[in-house]
Amino acid sequence: MGLPSVKEFVRPGTLDEALELLRERGERAWPIGGGIDLVLFAPREVETVVDLGRLPLRYVRENEGRISIGAIATLREVLESPVVRDYLGGVIPEMLHQVASPLLRNLATIGGTLVSANPWSDVITLFLALGADVVLSDGKTRTIPLEKLYPARALRATILTEVRLPSSARESAAAFWKFSRTAFDVALLNCATFVRMVGGRCVEARVVAGGTPQLGARLPRAEACLVGSGLDDSSIERAAEAARESADVREDRRASADYRRELVLVGVKRSLHEARGRLAGGER
Numbered sequence: 440m441g442l443p444s445v446k447e448f449v450r451p452g453t454l455d456e457a458l459e460l461l462r463e464r465g466e467r468a469w470p471i472g473g474g475i476d477l478v479l480f481a482p483r484e485v486e487t488v489v490d491l492g493r494l495p496l497r498y499v500r501e502n503e504g505r506i507s508i509g510a511i512a513t514l515r516e517v518l519e520s521p522v523v524r525d526y527l528g529g530v531i532p533e534m535l536h537q538v539a540s541p542l543l544r545n546l547a548t549i550g551g552t553l554v555s556a557n558p559w560s561d562v563i564t565l566f567l568a569l570g571a572d573v574v575l576s577d578g579k580t581r582t583i584p585l586e587k588l589y590p591a592r593a594l595r596a597t598i599l600t601e602v603r604l605p606s607s608a609r610e611s612a613a614a615f616w617k618f619s620r621t622a623f624d625v626a627l628l629n630c631a632t633f634v635r636m637v638g639g640r641c642v643e644a645r646v647v648a649g650g651t652p653q654l655g656a657r658l659p660r661a662e663a664c665l666v667g668s669g670l671d672d673s674s675i676e677r678a679a680e681a682a683r684e685s686a687d688v689r690e691d692r693r694a695s696a697d698y699r700r701e702l703v704l705v706g707v708k709r710s711l712h713e714a715r716g717r718l719a720g721g722e723r
């Protein structure tokens with residue numbers, strides 16, 4: 440598909456320049472990271488493509504256990520970064536290996552992936568479970584929880600500059616689980632869990648299911664089954680049951696609602712067992 444309305448392709452070198460262009464051109468401008476969604480979703484009136492690729496936002500950094508990822512870092516750059524390798528048992532590269540294909544990961548950026556809010560997004564499901572924040576700039580800078588970014592398909596005259604992941608406390612673990620028809624296909628359903636333990640008791644839990652087929656969302660009833668528990672088999676079982684009952688699953692051309700409900704149960708259970716294994720120092 441062509442983009443006949445596009446008359447201008449600009450590559451600003453600074454954030455101020457990029458924001459100025461977006462403000463000036465309004466609805467007729469479309470910022471891109473990797474640009475993958477441009478052809479799929481860009482409205483017909485787009486005349487100016489603002490490529491964010493020259494902005495100094497291509498990095499993956501660690502500071503006192505906290506991780507900051509610049510919006511322009513590609514999924515491949517994040518996947519291969521030594522900074523994320525050991526974060527919570529390597530759950531980030533584990534998830535990124537399952538996103539699309541190597542060719543798409545070479546192009547897709549973290550910023551574009553979070554803003555595009557594709558409902559099957561594996562990145563969003565895991566980052567919600569990890570408690571990520573995002574930094575936005577429209578001239579002024581503000582930091583908000585990733586959860587608060589949605590529902591938004593596109594940010595007008597605002598650029599997502601960075602995603603921040605909290606420091607991984609010693610007794611915490613996370614895991615990700617994806618169900619798809621083939622290795623390169625988008626998720627029929629994905630799940631991610633995060634737990635933080637103190638003295639053998641769970642004090643913080645996040646359970647997320649995505650591709651339901653809606654965008655990833657937390658499941659508070661499942662989380663409540665974990666907080667206060669010792670993460671034993673019965674609390675995992677209860678949490679998985681609560682996830683199955685409370686997840687807003689629906690039918691689409693990929694799967695029925697009933698099938699997805701079972702996937703929520705299995706995905707949450709497997710993911711919690713994996714997280715518990717990580718806490719114990721093993722894989723499962």
Ligand SMILES: Cc1cc2nc3c(=O)[nH]c(=O)nc-3n(C[C@H](O)[C@H](O)[C@H](O)COP(=O)(O)OP(=O)(O)OC[C@H]3O[C@@H](n4cnc5c(N)ncnc54)[C@H](O)[C@@H]3O)c2cc1C
Pocket residue numbers: 469470471472473474475476477491510511537538539540543546547548549550551552554555557559560561562563592593594597598599600623624625626
């Ligand atoms: C064939 C195919 C298979 C896929 N498989 C998977 C999969 O298995 N798992 C998965 O999770 N995803 C999958 N995806 C989704 C894919 O990961 C996203 O399309 C991609 O991540 C978008 O990244 P991008 O950098 O190209 O975004 P872009 O297309 O550049 O941008 C997407 C949106 O975000 C806006 N934007 C971009 N950067 C910024 C910024 N910094 N600030 C503000 N707004 C911004 C754009 O204006 C646009 O609205 C698949 C996509 C395709 C086409």
